Amino acid sequence: LVFVCAAPATLATVNRLTGVPNFGAPLTYGMLSAYSCSVLVLLINWRGGSRERVRRLVLRCMAAYGLLIAAIVVLFLLAEADTERLNDLDTYYANTPFMREMILLYLLGHSAAMLAMCTVCVKWGREVGGLLRTGLRLILVGSLLDVVGFQVAKYTAVVARWTGHDLDFLSTTLAPPMASLAALLCSAGFVLPRLLPSARAQWRALGDYRRLAPLWTLVRSVSTAPKPPTGWWQLPQARLQWREVSIHDALLALAPYFDH
Structure with missing residues (x-):
């Protein structure tokens, strides 16, 4: 001013x-x-x-x-x-x-x-x-x-x-x-x-988000996996949290098919 x-x-x-x-x-x-x-x-x-x-x-x-x-x-x-x-x-x-x-x-x-x-x-x-x-x-x-x-x-x-x-x-x-x-x-x-x-x-969250991409590609077709956020304003930490939660939900849905 x-x-x-x-x-x-x-x-x-x-x-x-x-x-x-x-x-x-x-x-x-x-x-x-x-x-x-x-x-x-x-x-x-x-x-x-x-x-x-x-x-x-x-x-x-x-x-x-x-x-x-x-x-x-x-x-x-x-x-x-x-x-x-x-x-x-x-x-x-x-x-x-x-x-x-x-x-x-x-x-x-x-x-x-x-x-x-x-x-x-x-x-x-x-x-x-x-x-x-x-x-x-x-x-x-x-x-x-x-x-x-x-x-x-x-x-x-x-x-x-x-x-x-x-x-x-x-x-x-x-x-x-x-x-x-x-x-x-x-x-x-x-x-x-x-x-x-x-x-x-x-920046660290962005790196983790990208490293989880291959796993997310494998489990994203599971019906329980939520749709990704569409807002361009979402920061890397928020995107990472969404991806981690989505992967966890998908793995829970697939748990009955795993060998224990």
Whole structure:
């Protein structure tokens, strides 16, 4: 959602619909801050503890980032930003009163979340193993890439404007692809420990399902053997279970003809 809001086409559409130049900026920064808050809330729940303590920390986090988002909106309303900038707003308005503070606030809020994520991944990565450790390492690499490739590039470009230099390419050319790659790695780190075991189980089930095919061919003509499921959406484990049950039923029907 953050990337959708940050796209130049989306920014232009939001600006046109609201009639406010650069209104897409506080919307995007607010979304990014909400994402940063969700990262911290996730970490708080991962850490665990008493329900009351977790609830208290979550509420504090949400309150802090709620105030941050409100401050971003207020600062934007106070600023004079009449020239629409779709790609280089951060550096173009780096010296503009109130816009400068707004840009710095959203960067600081995002930095706090990513640094906390890096710290937790390093700590927990030493305590777990297997796919969970792999996932944590991917999240760590993604978070570090976000900090170094996106945030440091943004900070450097903004500070360069403060000092009278032009390093806008860091903000407009380097930072966006680094943020995309970082998000991809973090997403893979979150998803991998949950999806890969299930994918492996389905793959094993598919192998077993195919290995039972010769036996099923021999007993499928037995009247008690149920018809195979017709739904294309049936996963290998469900198909395997059906085939095993069907073969078992057919063997029971054929049992009187077996030599004992």
